[in-house]
Amino acid sequence: MSKTALVVDDSPTMRQMVAFTLTNAGFTVVEAEHGKDAVRKVSDGGKMDIVVTDLNMPEMDGITLIKELRKLAAFKFTPILMLTTESAMEKKQAGKAAGATGWIVKPFNPEVLLKTIAKVMPA
Amino acid sequence: MSSDFAQFQDAFFEEAAEHLAVVEEGLLQLEQHPEDLDLLNKIFRSAHSIKGASGMFGFNAVAQFTHKMETLLDLLRNGQTAVTPQTADLLLTSTDCLKTLINAAKTGAPVENETVQRLTMELSAASDMNVKAESKVEKGASTSVSVPAPLTSLRPLTEASPYPVRCFHINWTPPAWLFQRGLDPLQIFKELGNLGTLSEVKVDDSRLPDLADMDPERCYLSWSMQLKTGKERNVVEAAFEFVREDSVLTIEEVRGEASGVRSDGATASGERAVTPHPSPLTPDGSDSEPKPLGEILVESGVVSREVLDGALAQQKRVGEILIEQHAASPQQVEQALQKQRKMEATAQSKKTDTASIRVDTDKIDKLINLVGELVITQSMLSDLGARFEMSQMPVLLERMAQLERNTREIQERVMSIRMLPIGTAFNRFPRLVRDLSAKVCKKIQLVMSGEETELDKTVIEAIGDPLTHLIRNSADHGLEMPEERLDNNKPELGTIRLNAFHEGGSICITVEDDGRGLNRDKILAKAVKQGLVSDNDKLTDDQIWSMIFKPGFSTADKITDVSGRGVGMDVVKRNIEALGGTISIKTVQGKGTTFSLKLPLTLAIIEGMTVRIGQETYIVPLLSILESIQPKREAVKSVVGKGELINVRGTYLPVVRMYEVFSLQPEHTDPVKAILLILETEGERVAVMVDEILGQQQVVIKSMEQNFRKVQGIAGATILGDGTVGFILDVRGLLEIARRDTAVAA
Numbered sequence: 001m002s003k004t005a006l007v008v009d010d011s012p013t014m015r016q017m018v019a020f021t022l023t024n025a026g027f028t029v030v031e032a033e034h035g036k037d038a039v040r041k042v043s044d045g046g047k048m049d050i051v052v053t054d055l056n057m058p059e060m061d062g063i064t065l066i067k068e069l070r071k072l073a074a075f076k077f078t079p080i081l082m083l084t085t086e087s088a089m090e091k092k093q094a095g096k097a098a099g100a101t102g103w104i105v106k107p108f109n110p111e112v113l114l115k116t117i118a119k120v121m122p123a
Numbered sequence: 124m125s126s127d128f129a130q131f132q133d134a135f136f137e138e139a140a141e142h143l144a145v146v147e148e149g150l151l152q153l154e155q156h157p158e159d160l161d162l163l164n165k166i167f168r169s170a171h172s173i174k175g176a177s178g179m180f181g182f183n184a185v186a187q188f189t190h191k192m193e194t195l196l197d198l199l200r201n202g203q204t205a206v207t208p209q210t211a212d213l214l215l216t217s218t219d220c221l222k223t224l225i226n227a228a229k230t231g232a233p234v235e236n237e238t239v240q241r242l243t244m245e246l247s248a249a250s251d252m253n254v255k256a257e258s259k260v261e262k263g264a265s266t267s268v269s270v271p272a273p274l275t276s277l278r279p280l281t282e283a284s285p286y287p288v289r290c291f292h293i294n295w296t297p298p299a300w301l302f303q304r305g306l307d308p309l310q311i312f313k314e315l316g317n318l319g320t321l322s323e324v325k326v327d328d329s330r331l332p333d334l335a336d337m338d339p340e341r342c343y344l345s346w347s348m349q350l351k352t353g354k355e356r357n358v359v360e361a362a363f364e365f366v367r368e369d370s371v372l373t374i375e376e377v378r379g380e381a382s383g384v385r386s387d388g389a390t391a392s393g394e395r396a397v398t399p400h401p402s403p404l405t406p407d408g409s410d411s412e413p414k415p416l417g418e419i420l421v422e423s424g425v426v427s428r429e430v431l432d433g434a435l436a437q438q439k440r441v442g443e444i445l446i447e448q449h450a451a452s453p454q455q456v457e458q459a460l461q462k463q464r465k466m467e468a469t470a471q472s473k474k475t476d477t478a479s480i481r482v483d484t485d486k487i488d489k490l491i492n493l494v495g496e497l498v499i500t501q502s503m504l505s506d507l508g509a510r511f512e513m514s515q516m517p518v519l520l521e522r523m524a525q526l527e528r529n530t531r532e533i534q535e536r537v538m539s540i541r542m543l544p545i546g547t548a549f550n551r552f553p554r555l556v557r558d559l560s561a562k563v564c565k566k567i568q569l570v571m572s573g574e575e576t577e578l579d580k581t582v583i584e585a586i587g588d589p590l591t592h593l594i595r596n597s598a599d600h601g602l603e604m605p606e607e608r609l610d611n612n613k614p615e616l617g618t619i620r621l622n623a624f625h626e627g628g629s630i631c632i633t634v635e636d637d638g639r640g641l642n643r644d645k646i647l648a649k650a651v652k653q654g655l656v657s658d659n660d661k662l663t664d665d666q667i668w669s670m671i672f673k674p675g676f677s678t679a680d681k682i683t684d685v686s687g688r689g690v691g692m693d694v695v696k697r698n699i700e701a702l703g704g705t706i707s708i709k710t711v712q713g714k715g716t717t718f719s720l721k722l723p724l725t726l727a728i729i730e731g732m733t734v735r736i737g738q739e740t741y742i743v744p745l746l747s748i749l750e751s752i753q754p755k756r757e758a759v760k761s762v763v764g765k766g767e768l769i770n771v772r773g774t775y776l777p778v779v780r781m782y783e784v785f786s787l788q789p790e791h792t793d794p795v796k797a798i799l800l801i802l803e804t805e806g807e808r809v810a811v812m813v814d815e816i817l818g819q820q821q822v823v824i825k826s827m828e829q830n831f832r833k834v835q836g837i838a839g840a841t842i843l844g845d846g847t848v849g850f851i852l853d854v855r856g857l858l859e860i861a862r863r864d865t866a867v868a869a
Binding site: 010011012013014016017020054056057058070076077078079080083085096099100101102103106107108109110119120121122123 | 128131134135138164165167168171172174175176178179180181186302303304305306307309310313314362364365369481
C-alpha cells in the first residue's frame with residue numbers, strides 16, 4: 001500500500017508543487033487549503049504517514065493545525081513537517097512547542113523535500 | 124531538481140496576480156478602515172505567499188522585494204505601527220513595483236532598478252523607523268530584515284567527498300518529549316548509518332524509572348556511538364537537525380583512529396544509501412542541457428579554450444557555405460535568415476503567451492458526469508441502430524433529443540470553464556479612481572456592480588484597457604470640478620458607476636458618470652473645424668456623439684496628464700469592435716454620460732442567423748441584425764451616384780445584393796421578392812439582400828486567415844449541420860463593399 005501524505009497550504013502553486021513531488025515519489029496525497037480544511041479531511045479517523053503544512057494560512061494557521069492534529073489519536077506520533085521561510089525561523093520554536101517534527105525552509109527543491117521526509121518518516 | 128518545479132511557473136504567475144489584486148484592494152480598503160486586523164492579515168498572507176512561491180522559482184528579486192513589504196506589513200498587523208496615509212501610499216507604490224518585478228520575471232522585461240532600490244530603501248526606512256519607535260520589537264524585525272539570499276539552501280547538504288575518513292564520537296541525550304513531536308531516534312540512527320559506519324552504539328538506560336512510574340510516551344534513554352565517515356562534521360550534525368537544540372549532544376572528532384576504512388566510497392555499499400548528488404546542483408537546472416562538443420573537449424582537457432575558440436572562428440555558417448557553392452544567392456540566404464529570426468521571435472512570444480486557467484474541480488466533475496451521460500446515450504443509439512425497425516421511430520427521436528440535450532449541456536459546461544467573473548477585470552479600478560481623483564483634484568467615488576457576471580477569459584483580458592480609458596475619460600472630462608458641481612446644485616462628490624450584466628447572449632458593461640454630459644455644440648464645432656463634417660450637414664445626436672470615436676478627436680480645452688490628447692476613444696472603439704462588440708453613448712447635458720459596451724460572451728462561438736442565397740448558405744452574426752424586411756416597391760430607389768437605396772421609415776440605406784458580391788445565381792433578383800436584412804455596425808446601417816432566412820443557430824467560428832486567406836466580406840467559416848461549409852458574413856466588410864460599389868457607380 002502506498003504511503004499517504006497530507007499537504008496543507010493556502011497557496012495553490014505551493015500545494016501543487018509539494019503534492020506533485022510526493023505523488024511522483026509514490027505517495028497518495030490529500031490536499032487541504034488551510035488548517036480547518038485539513039482537520040475536516042482527517043476527521044474520519046484515517047491515518048497519514050506524513051503531514052506537510054504551511055504556517056501562514058487563513059481560517060486556521062499551521063501552528064494551530066499541528067496542535068489540533070496532535071490531539072487526535074491517529075496523529076499523535078505522525079511526523080509533521082512545517083514549511084517556513086528563513087525569516088520566520090522564530091516560528092520554529094512555536095512549531096516545536098506545538099509538536100512539529102521538523103521543518104523545511106523555503107525555497108526548497110523536490111530533493112530537499114523528499115530527503116527531509118525520509119529523515120522523519122519510518123520506512 | 125529545481126527545474127522540476129518549472130512547470131508550475133504559470134500557476135505561480137496566475138496566483139501571484141490574484142495575490143497582487145488582494146494586496147492592492149486590501150490596501151485601498153485599509154485607507155478607510157485602518158484598524159481592520161483581518162484585512163491586514165489577509166494582505167500579509169498574500170504578500171507572504173508571493174514571497175514564498177517566488178523563492179521556489181529562484182525569482183530572488185521578487186522574493187527580496189516582497190520580503191521588505193512583508194516586514195512592514197508584519198509591523199502593521201502586529202500593531203507596532205499605525206497605518207498612515209504615507210505607509211499606505213508607500214505600500215501601494217511598492218505593489219506596483221512588485222507587479223513590474225513579477226512581470227519582469229515572467230517575460231524578461233527590463234526593470235527600473237532605481238525605482239526598486241528607492242522603494243526598498245523607503246520600505247526599510249519605514250520599518251526601521253517603526254522599530255525604533257517601539258524598542259521591544261527590535262529583535263524580531265531587524266533580524267528578519269537582513270536575510271541573506273536564500274539560494275544557499277538549495278545546495279545539498281551532502282556532497283560526495285574525497286575527504287579522508289573521520290571518526291566521530293557521539294553522545295546524545297534526547298529531550299523527554301521526543302516522541303510527542305513524532306520524532307524517532309531510530310530514524311536518526313538510520314541516517315547516521317547512511318553516512319558511514321556506525322559502531323559501538325550503546326544505550327544508557329540508567330534514567331529509566333520503575334515500570335509503574337514509566338510514561339511510555341516519554342523518552343528516558345541516552346545513547347553513545349561511534350561513526351566513521353568521509354563526511355564533514357556539519358553533515359553529521361545535520362542528522363540531528365530537528366532535535367539538536369533541545370538535546371544534550373556532543374560530537375567529538377577522534378583523531379588517528381580511522382585506519383580501517385579508507386573512504387565512504389569503499390565501505391560496504393549495502394549499508395549506504397546512494398549519494399543523492401553526484402554533481403553540485405545548479406539552481407536553475409542548467410546542467411540538464413546537453414553541452415556542445417567543444418565545451419566537453421575543453422572540460423576533459425583534450426583541447427585548451429584558445430584552441431577551441433580558434434577552431435570555432437574558422438568554422439563557417441551554413442549560409443556562407445551555400446553561397447560559396449552557388450547553391451543559394453546571398454539574398455535568398457538573407458531572406459531565410461529573416462524568416463528564421465521571425466520564427467524565433469514568434470516562438471518566444473508564444474512562450475510568454477501560454478495562458479493557463481484555473482478551474483474549479485466542481486466544474487470538471489460535472490463535465491465528466493455529462494460525458495458519462497453522453498457515452499450512455501451514444502451506446503443506446505448504437506444499440507438501437509443495430510436492430511432498427513421503423514416502428515421504433517419514436518424511440519429514435521427521443522434518443523436524438525437526449526443526445527441534443529447532452530451535447531448542449533456539455534457545450535455550456537465547456538464554455539463555462541473559460542468563464543471568469545468580470546470582477547477580475549474590475550478590481551483594478553478602485554485604485555485607478557483613487558489615483559485619478561488625486562490627479563485631477565476632484566472628489567470621485569466609484570460604484571461597481573455585477574462583478575460576478577461571467578464571461579470569457581480572453582474577453583476579460585481584452586476589455587481591461589478600453590474600460591480603463593473610459594473611466595479615465597469620465598474622471599477627467601465627464602465630471603466637473605467640485606466648485607462647478609456645487610454651483611449646479613450637484614453633490615461635490617462625483618460618481619462613476621461601473622456595471623456589468625447579461626443581456627441575451629451577450630454581456631453589457633456600462634460606464635456611467637453624473638458629470639456635465641457631452642456638449643453637442645462643442646463637438647459639432649470641433650468636427651466642422653477638423654473637416655469631419657460640413658457646416659450644413661444635418662446630423663442626429665447619435666452621429667454627433669460618435670464623432671468622439673474619430674481618431675485625433677478631443678474637445679478638451681487643455682491637454683492634461685490624464686487624457687485629452689485625443690488618442691484613445693478611437694482605440695477604445697476599435698478594441699471593442701475587434702472583440703465583436705459594440706459601444707454606444709447616451710448623454711444628457713448637465714446630467715451625465717453613459718458608455719454602453721455590448722460584448723459577446725465568448726469569441727469562439729457566435730449566435731448566427733443562417734440565410735440562403737441561391738444554393739448557398741451563409742451565416743449573419745445575430746448581434747448585427749437589426750431587423751429583416753420585405754420592402755414595398757416604392758421604398759426601393761435608385762439614386763444616381765448613390766447606387767440603390769431603400770427607404771426604411773424615412774431613412775435611406777444602401778442595398779447590397781449579396782448574389783452580386785459573391786457571384787451567385789440567386790432565386791430572386793428583385794428586392795421586393797427577396798428579403799432584406801438590416802445590419803448595423805459602427806453606427807452605420809446597410810440593407811443586405813438574401814433569398815431566404817433559414818433559422819438561427821450557434822456556430823463555431825473557424826478562422827479564414829489560418830486555413831485560407833482573408834476574404835473581404837467574410838469573417839470566418841463554420842461547419843453546418845449537414846456537414847457543408849458555411850461562411851460567416853463580416854458586416855463591416857460588406858459596408859465597405861457597399862461604399863466602394865456606390866463610388867464606382869458614381
